[in-house]
Amino acid sequence: MAENTFILEVITPEEILLREEVQFVVVPETQGELGVLKNHAPMIAALNIGVLRYTDAAGEVKKVAISGGFMEVIYNEARVLAETAEKGSEIDVLRAQEALKRAKRRLEQRDESIDFARAQKALQRAIARLKAADAYNE
Amino acid sequence: MAKAGVREYKRRIRSVKNTQQITKAMKMVAAAKLRRAQEKAEASRPYTETLRDTLARLVAVTADINHPLLTKREEVKKVGYVVVAADRGLCGAYNTNIIKAANAAMAEDERDVEAKIIAVGRKVRDFYRKRGGLIAEYVNLGDNINYADAREIAQYVMKAYEDGELDEVYVVYGHFVNALRQVPTVEKILPIEPPAAEGETEEAFVDYIYEPDAVSIIYNILPRYVGTQIYHAMLESKASEHGARMTAMSNATDNAAEIIENLTLEMNKARQAAITKEILDIVGGAEALKKGGK
Numbered sequence: 001m002a003e004n005t006f007i008l009e010v011i012t013p014e015e016i017l018l019r020e021e022v023q024f025v026v027v028p029e030t031q032g033e034l035g036v037l038k039n040h041a042p043m044i045a046a047l048n049i050g051v052l053r054y055t056d057a058a059g060e061v062k063k064v065a066i067s068g069g070f071m072e073v074i075y076n077e078a079r080v081l082a083e084t085a086e087k088g089s090e091i092d093v094l095r096a097q098e099a100l101k102r103a104k105r106r107l108e109q110r111d112e113s114i115d116f117a118r119a120q121k122a123l124q125r126a127i128a129r130l131k132a133a134d135a136y137n138e
Numbered sequence: 139m140a141k142a143g144v145r146e147y148k149r150r151i152r153s154v155k156n157t158q159q160i161t162k163a164m165k166m167v168a169a170a171k172l173r174r175a176q177e178k179a180e181a182s183r184p185y186t187e188t189l190r191d192t193l194a195r196l197v198a199v200t201a202d203i204n205h206p207l208l209t210k211r212e213e214v215k216k217v218g219y220v221v222v223a224a225d226r227g228l229c230g231a232y233n234t235n236i237i238k239a240a241n242a243a244m245a246e247d248e249r250d251v252e253a254k255i256i257a258v259g260r261k262v263r264d265f266y267r268k269r270g271g272l273i274a275e276y277v278n279l280g281d282n283i284n285y286a287d288a289r290e291i292a293q294y295v296m297k298a299y300e301d302g303e304l305d306e307v308y309v310v311y312g313h314f315v316n317a318l319r320q321v322p323t324v325e326k327i328l329p330i331e332p333p334a335a336e337g338e339t340e341e342a343f344v345d346y347i348y349e350p351d352a353v354s355i356i357y358n359i360l361p362r363y364v365g366t367q368i369y370h371a372m373l374e375s376k377a378s379e380h381g382a383r384m385t386a387m388s389n390a391t392d393n394a395a396e397i398i399e400n401l402t403l404e405m406n407k408a409r410q411a412a413i414t415k416e417i418l419d420i421v422g423g424a425e426a427l428k429k430g431g432k
Contacts, residue, residue, distance in 0.1 A: 013185045013285040013369055014178070029349055045349035046358040057157065069362070070355055072192060074344060081188055082361065083289065 004117050005057050006038045006076035010064055010085050017064070017085045022053040023116075025078055027071050032074075036071075043073045049124040051088075051132045052080060063088035065132035088132035098131065100126035110131055144412065147405035151398055154325035158394035164228070165387035171281055172317065178283065178332055179314075179373040186366045190333045193359050197332040199364035200352045207296065207330050207360050213306040217247065218254045218273070218295060218304040220327070220368065222311040222375040225260040225278055230389075232312060232320060232382035233261040236375070240310040240324030254304060256295060258372065273298075283376050299328045311371035312378030317385055320378035327367050330360060 005021040025036045028050025036043075052064045069082035103123035107116075131134035197203065223236040244253045251330035253271050257263040260277040274294055279287050298304045312320040348355060 011185045011188065013182050013288075013366060016180050016184055030354070031350055034349065041347055041348040042344045044196070044352075044355055045351060046355045068358075070192070070358060072188070079188060081185060081362075082193075083285065083365070122333075 004038050006078065008039075008054055009077065009079045010052070010066070011079065011081050012083065012085050017087065021057040021061070022054045022078075023057065026053040027080065028052065028066070036073055038076060040073050040076075040078075042075075043071075045071050045073075045079070047071055047082065049121065050128050061131040063134070065091065065125075065129040067128075077098075086129060087134065088134065091129050091133040091135075093130065093133050093135045096126055096129040096135070100130065143408045144365050144405055147401055147408060149311040151401045152392050154397050154401065158263065158391055158398070159388045161390040161394060165384055165391060166231075168380045168384035172377060175283075175373065175380055176314075179370075179377060182285075182366075182369060182373060185294060186370060189359060189366055193363055194333040196352050196356050198334075200356060203353060203356055205357055205360055206300050206331070207328060208362070214251055214305040216254055216304050217251045218256060218259060218298065218307040218328075218362055219244070220256045220291065220295060220307065220309040220371070221266075222258040222309065222371050223262045223381040224375075225280075226296045227261065228322060228386065229379055229383035230386035232379055232386075233259075234310055235320075236310060236322045237262060237265050239324060243273065243308065243324045251305075252380075253327055256291065264316070269291065269298060273303075279372075281376065281380075283369070283372045285365070285369055288372055289365045290363040292361065292368045295328065295368075296361060304328070308418070309368060309371045311375040312382075314374050314377040316330065317381040320382055323368070323374075325371070327364055330363060379428075 005023050007019065008022040008025055009019045015115050023037075027034050027036070027045065028048045030046045030048050034045060047066065047069050049068050050066065052066050053061060054064075055063040065086045065088065066080065066082040069080065069085040071078060071080045073079075099122065103119055103126055106119045109121060125135060219240050221236065221240045223233045227233065240255075245414065247253075254273045255262075255271045257264045257266055257272055257275040258279070259276070263275045263277050264271065266272045274291075276287065276291055295304065295307050299307060308324050310322065310324050311325050313323040314320055
C-alpha cells in the first residue's frame with residue numbers, strides 16, 4: 001500500500017460495489033460534506049443521499065451516487081453502506097434525467113395524493129445520480 | 139388384440155418419456171437457478187453483517203434509545219405475518235410447508251389477537267385470499283430478488299406498525315439447509331430486538347467518533363435493518379424454492395424411469411405372448427394339415 005492511501009469499500013445489499021486504495025474520500029454527511037484521509041480516527045457517520053467523491057491511488061477523482069446510509073472508518077478502512085450505490089461512470093444519464101423530470105412534475109402537482117417526502121427523496125436521488133455522472137447543469 | 143396391446147404400451151412409454159424429458163429439464167433449470175440464488179444470498183452477506191454488527195455495537199454503548207420501532211406494545215391486538223413462499227408450484231410440499239408453519243404460529247399464539255397476512259408469492263396470496271386476513275400482497279417478483287422489493291415490503295410493514303395497524307410483525311420463510319432440506323422458519327421482525335454484540339471483539343472497545351451522534355445513527359440504521367431481514371428471508375425462500383423444485387423434479391424423473399422400465403417389461407411380455415400365440419396357431423395348423431394328408 002502506498003504511503004498515503006487507505007481502503008475504501010462501498011457495499012450495497014446486492015454487492016460490494018467497489019473496494020480499492022484511495023488517497024482521499026468525501027462523503028455527503030447529514031450536516032455537510034465530510035472528508036477522510038489516511039489515519040483518520042475511528043468514526044461512524046450517517047450519510048445523506050448524495051455524491052461520494054474519492055481520489056484513487058493514481059490521483060484520479062471518481063464519483064459514486066449513494067442513497068444515504070452510513071460510513072464506518074476504522075484501521076484505515078472506510079466502509080460505506082448504502083441501500084443503492086452507482087458508479088458515476090456507469091450511470092444512465094438519460095434515465096436519470098427522466099427521473100428528475102418525473103420527480104419535479106410530481107412535486108409541482110402539490111396534490112394531497114402524493115407522498116411528498118418520497119417524491120422529494122426521488123428528486124434528491126436523481127440529482128445525485130446526475131451529479132455523479134457530471135451531467136447536472138442547473 | 140395382442141398387437142393392439144403392444145402398440146398401446148408403446149404409446150404410453152412415449153408419453154412417459156416426454157414427461158421425463160420435461161422434469162429432467164426443470165430439474166436442471168432449478169439447479170442453475172438455485173446456484174444463482176445462493177450466489178445472491180452470499181453477495182448480501184457483507185452488507186447484512188456489517189449493518190448488524192454496527193447496530194449491535196451502537197446499541198451496546200448507547201443508553202437512551204427510544205425509537206417507535208423498538209418499543210414493545212403493552213397490548214397486542216393485531217399480529218402481522220409476512221409469509222414468503224413461491225409464485226409457482228411443482229416444488230413438492232414447499233409452499234404447503236411454509237403456509238402450514240405460518241398457520242401453526244398463529245394457532246400457537248394464545249393471546250386474543252387477530253392475524254394479518256402480508257403475502258409474498260402467488261401461492262401464499264391464493265391461499266389466504268380464500269382463508270381471509272390478507273392485508274397486502276407482493277406477487278410475481280420473479281426469480282431475481284431485488285433489494286428494492288424487500289425495501290418496499292419493509293416500508294409497508296413499518297408504516298403499518300407505526301400507524302398502529304399492526305402491533306407485532308413476524309416473517310415466515312423457508313430456511314435453506316440444502317437442496318433436500320428446507321426448514322420453515324418464523325422470526326420476529328417488529329418490534330426490533332436489537333442484535334447482541336457477538337463476543338468480545340477488539341472493535342467493541344474502540345472509541346468511535348459519531349457524526350452527528352450515536353442515537354441518530356441508530357435511527358438511521360433501524361429501518362434498514364428491517365429491510366435486510368426481509369431481504370434475507372426472500373433470498374433464503376428463493377433458494378429453498380429452487381432446492382425443493384430440484385428435488386421434486388429429480389424424484390419425478392426417477393419415477394418416470396421406473397415406470398418406463400415396468401411398461402417396457404409389460405410390453406415385451408405382451409409381444410412375447412403374441413408371438414407364442416402365432417407360433418401355436420401355425421403349429422396347430424401344420425398338425426391339422428399333416429393329419430389331413432394321411
